[in-house]
Amino acid sequence: MDISKFNDANFDVKDWINTTFKSSEAEKSDSKDRYATTLVNKLQYIIKEANRALEDSSNQVVTNVSRVLRDVETVKQEAILL
DSSP states (O other), X not given: XXXXXXXXXXXXXXXXXXXXXXXXXXXHSSOHXXXXXXXXXXXXXXXXXXXXXXXXXXXXXXXXXXXXXXXXXXHHHHHHHO
């Protein structure tokens, strides 16, 4: 599934849905409802993975900011001692 179109500033949901359901993969499916369910499941999985990556990045930022603040405080105290 090509999700790069979601990043487009002019992304149109209706056009994406219509194009997706006219694709060869959708035509091969025996049921539009089944294809829609599969598509929704794929999108939910992609969202879940994106959320997980965002949470991991956020945790790393929080950890690094805390470390940087400690380092800045240490440098500040060393500068005062000098």
